[in-house]
Amino acid sequence: MKVAIVGVTGYSGTVLWQLLSQHPNVTEINIYTTQADLEAVAQQFDWQTKQTVRVLPFDAGQIMADNDVAFFATPAGVTGELAETFMANHFPIIDLSGDLRLQDPKAYQKWYHRAAEVSRETLSYATYGLTEFTATTTDYIANPGCYATATLMGLAPLVQERLIDLDSVIVDAKSGVTGAGKKLSQATHYVDVDENFSLYKLNQHQHIPEIMQQLKQWAPDMGPIQFTTGLLPVKRGLMATIYAKVTADSADVNEIIAAAFQATYMDKPFVKILANDMPDLRLVVGSNMTAIGWSYNPVTHIVTIVSVIDNLMKGAAGQAVQNFNQYFGFDETAGLAQLPLMI
Ligand SMILES: NC(=O)C1=CN([C@@H]2O[C@H](COP(=O)(O)OP(=O)(O)OC[C@H]3O[C@@H](n4cnc5c(N)ncnc54)[C@H](OP(=O)(O)O)[C@@H]3O)[C@@H](O)[C@H]2O)C=CC1
Ligand SMILES: CC(=O)N[C@@H](CCC(=O)OP(=O)(O)O)C(=O)O
Numbered sequence: 001m002k003v004a005i006v007g008v009t010g011y012s013g014t015v016l017w018q019l020l021s022q023h024p025n026v027t028e029i030n031i032y033t034t035q036a037d038l039e040a041v042a043q044q045f046d047w048q049t050k051q052t053v054r055v056l057p058f059d060a061g062q063i064m065a066d067n068d069v070a071f072f073a074t075p076a077g078v079t080g081e082l083a084e085t086f087m088a089n090h091f092p093i094i095d096l097s098g099d100l101r102l103q104d105p106k107a108y109q110k111w112y113h114r115a116a117e118v119s120r121e122t123l124s125y126a127t128y129g130l131t132e133f134t135a136t137t138t139d140y141i142a143n144p145g146c147y148a149t150a151t152l153m154g155l156a157p158l159v160q161e162r163l164i165d166l167d168s169v170i171v172d173a174k175s176g177v178t179g180a181g182k183k184l185s186q187a188t189h190y191v192d193v194d195e196n197f198s199l200y201k202l203n204q205h206q207h208i209p210e211i212m213q214q215l216k217q218w219a220p221d222m223g224p225i226q227f228t229t230g231l232l233p234v235k236r237g238l239m240a241t242i243y244a245k246v247t248a249d250s251a252d253v254n255e256i257i258a259a260a261f262q263a264t265y266m267d268k269p270f271v272k273i274l275a276n277d278m279p280d281l282r283l284v285v286g287s288n289m290t291a292i293g294w295s296y297n298p299v300t301h302i303v304t305i306v307s308v309i310d311n312l313m314k315g316a317a318g319q320a321v322q323n324f325n326q327y328f329g330f331d332e333t334a335g336l337a338q339l340p341l342m343i
Pocket of ligand 1: 008034072074076097
């Protein structure tokens with residue numbers, strides 16, 4: 001299988017390259033760049049891999065002629081523009097940006113503050129690739145956002161089984177700094193991040209409509225969510241702490257919630273449900289795992305769910321490879337055997 005990566009010099013593009021370099025079904029990796037110096041990129045990625053690696057200027061026609069699939073690890077807006085030709089030719093693409101996730105171009109304009117590059121009709125052919133819940137995969141795969149992935153994975157069993165009040169969800173999520181991409185900004189400057197913790201994009205985060213779009217598919221009467229994001233002074237890792245009012249009022253609430261998580265995730269290789277514990281970032285960073293813990297408070301009737309991922313793995317490149325595996329019918333875990341770093 002020959003794969004193209006666009007945006008390899010970014011954080012998630014680099015992790016994507018690492019994963020595809022070790023993928024048993026990938027024979028050739030072709031790197032395409034719109035802006036970087038070809039020789040510098042070639043040097044950066046000229047490590048020993050079993051595949052052939054070539055670095056070339058971006059050319060849609062050549063990418064389609066020389067590859068079986070193209071991964072876009074480029075910013076929102078850029079992907080939409082670059083990927084148009086691929087979609088016009090029904091060439092398989094896996095997009096890590098938000099450009100193919102929202103079905104409604106008006107919602108995209110509102111939350112991304114720019115006009116959508118992709119038409120409503122084309123969007124309707126895209127698969128929102130939340131892999132544990134993807135039934136069928138089309139040629140255009142919208143890889144979910146990192147916060148959206150952790151939040152949806154934590155909420156899925158409770159919303160699908162309607163175990164919570166659908167108007168009561170509050171999400172307090174935090175990410176490591178690689179989530180912001182490699183471009184330096186005041187907020188991600190070392191001096192501002194180190195030994196600090198700050199909130200950002202309050203009530204304005206672009207993952208809110210993406211999360212709502214999916215939740216409403218699971219429960220059409222889903223109410224709005226309260227959603228907060230914060231910047232942790234770590235490189236990788238994302239934690240979503242989710243609060244919701246439980247509707248069931250019986251002595252066996254704990255058993256009901258446990259059974260819902262168990263039924264949803266028992267055959268999912270990349271999900272770990274902790275029985276009586278809360279996950280921390282170290283449990284997942286470096287791996288494609290989602291670890292979920294929960295606790296029910298019988299006094300307030302609130303369930304707290306903690307969902308953690310590595311933003312660059314399950315939140316980006318790892319899930320993209322899972323989508324690649326699903327699309328081509330490879331083993332779901334192919335290329336994704338990495339254990340967490342742990343220390
Ligand atoms: N970082 C994360 O945790 C997550 C990121 N995402 C999404 O994945 C995509 C990539 O993210 P990330 O790796 O963080 O991004 P980075 O900012 O780290 O890298 C983006 C790469 O895109 C390429 N690029 C092409 N055109 C532009 C442009 N106009 N401005 C900047 N870069 C450009 C460059 O690669 P080159 O020079 O090689 O062409 C660049 O290195 C984004 O859409 C992001 O929203 C999604 C989930 C999580
Ligand atoms: C720490 C940080 O800034 N994180 C980014 C996550 C971006 C991301 O996941 O990208 P998509 O918008 O493509 O999903 C943010 O909150 O915007």
